[in-house]
Amino acid sequence: VGGLGVIVIVVIGIIVFTSVFCIKNSFDISITEKIKQYGMLRSIGATKKQIKRNVFYEATILGIIGIPFGIALGFLASFILVIVSNYFLGGEFISGSGIKLEFSFSLVATLIAIVLGIVTVYLSAFRSAKRAAKVSPIESIRNSANIKINSKKIKSPKVIKKIFGIGGDISYKNLKRNKKKYRTTVISIIVSVFTFIALSSFMDIIFRSVKEDFKTTEYNLGVYIFNPDNKTRTIVNNVLDGSVKEASYVMNSLVRIDNIKNSSEYEGAIDYYDINVLALNEKDYKDYIKTLNLKYENIKNDIILVDTIRVQSGDNKNKMVRRFDYKKGDVVEFSLENKKFDMKIGYITSSRPFGYYTYDTEPYIVISEDLLNKHLEVGLVKVVVNTTNPNKLQDDFEKALTNYETEIYNVNQNYKMVNNLYTLVAIFMYGFIIVISLIGITNIFNTITTNMELRKQEFAMLKSVGMTTKEFNRMIRLESLFMGFKSLLYGIVIGVSLSYLVFRLIDQDILTYHLPIKGIIISIIVVLLLI
Helix, strand or coil: CHHHHHHHHHHHHHHHHHHHHHHHHHHHHHHHHCHHHHHHHHHCCCCHHHHHHHHHHHHHHHHHHHHHHHHHHHHHHHHHHHHHHHHHHCCCCCCCCCCCCCCCCCHHHHHHHHHHHHHHHHHHHHHHHHHHHHCCHHHHHHCCCCCCCCCCCCCCCHHHHHHHHHHHHHHHHHHHHCHHHHHHHHHHHHHHHHHHHHHHHHHHHHHHHHHHHHHCCCCCEEEEEECCCCCHHHHHHHHCCCCEEEEEEEEEEEEEECCCCECCCCCCCCCCEEEEEEEECHHHHHHHHHHCCCCHHHHCCCEEEECEEEEECCCCCEEEEECECCCCCCEEEEEECCEEEEEEEEEEECCCCCCCCCCCCCCEEEEEHHHHHHHCCCCEEEEEEEECCHHHHHHHHHHHCCCCEEEEEEHHHHHHHHHHHHHHHHHHHHHHHHHHHHHHHHHHHHHHHHHHHHCHHHHHHHHHCCCCHHHHHHHHHHHHHHHHHHHHHHHHHHHHHHHHHHHHHHCCCCCCCCCCHHHHHHHHHHHHHHC
8 A cells, every 4th residue: 555655646746747847838928928928017006926927827717617527537438447357357357356346526636637737837926926926027028038148159950951951940949049949848848758668668577577577387286285184185076177287286284493503505594394294096106107217116215305405596587596405315303293303315406396387485305205105294285287278177176175174276267367457557657658658748839839929920931031842841840850850869768777677676586577669659650740
């Protein structure tokens, strides 16, 4: 819940930040358009306070219209989101653990939205009001407040003129000269681009990680039976049907190693160790030792030690190390409650029996059923099955084992459940990206179209000295293109950096980092189309 709260605060912060830029830009444009009007008001005696009040009054009217519309659209978007989410979640979960979202009106969320809306509008209007009040009447009437004389000559790179000609040269200098006008648009595009690349890369890493995790599981149904008895194996054998490709009946017991020999590779070693003992039935045991090139008669009275485990090193990289420092032939002292006994190590390997391939973070002892009956008691039975019909087999086990305490792990259903949960997260994340992008698109249209209007005098001068319509259109397109390239350059670099940072934070050495090519290509196409 705490982590979710942090994510919500970050999301709201980014939305408010980009919204303030968007609305501030609108106010700046409005002030620039009405600078003469404010000059005339100042010249007939309007005070700075009255000019500020005028700007804030305009902000209030916008808020009164915009906030209710925003709340209504927010509820509509939430309603649609619930329908879409339930479509993806419907019927895909394990029976009895399904998730269904319900749409409801939240008074708290509405009040927060109203407060955020008011704060955003007035924060956006504050600087513009200050600026409108500061300009002197003469400057306002002459409309010279926005004209800054810079003694330093603006130069463009020679390559720009060589590739794009005089139109490209003028376009580049216009952007350099009017940095403030375009800054908001550039920032909006950058935020939209890096947010999209980073979040889409995050979702790609998550989905790939889920696929890899489930791909490494060699069985698709696991049944854990606690406190088994003499009838348990017969019941299990009766349930297993023709759909089963491979199955293993593993009896588990937990014992303590008393004369522990810790490996120098393993950090944080202790004086004793509780280790899981896996006892395989005769058929499974013989199949397992066959893969190790061992003979049943030679090994059945000894233990097979599997102690190569995966640990995390200081640089967050996973590595495989030996947990113990035993050698073949060593005698290990064990204790179980008040009972003490010895068993000899007949073989040491890193190869695990069927059903335990992915359980590589702890060591195991594998023994024959004969050795189990001699020294130990069974606390848990794990039945691992690779079947063509896991759902039916799960139902059969649930019916047959009603008198036992059990846990059933259906890999296929769990994969669907996890996949759908991440799909739900993806819906919300991409919804967030759309919100940010819509704010960015509003900014782009606001800035570009209004700047075209405000620069009519400049355009008229260029045409009066011989610039043709074709050259003029080319100049405007190049201005937009340069702005788009600059935004994409920063946005892609930040987005790729964030995607790699996310990968490093959640990577478990299962995946390799992939450059978010798809996200980059989509960003470039969308930005250039919008521009």
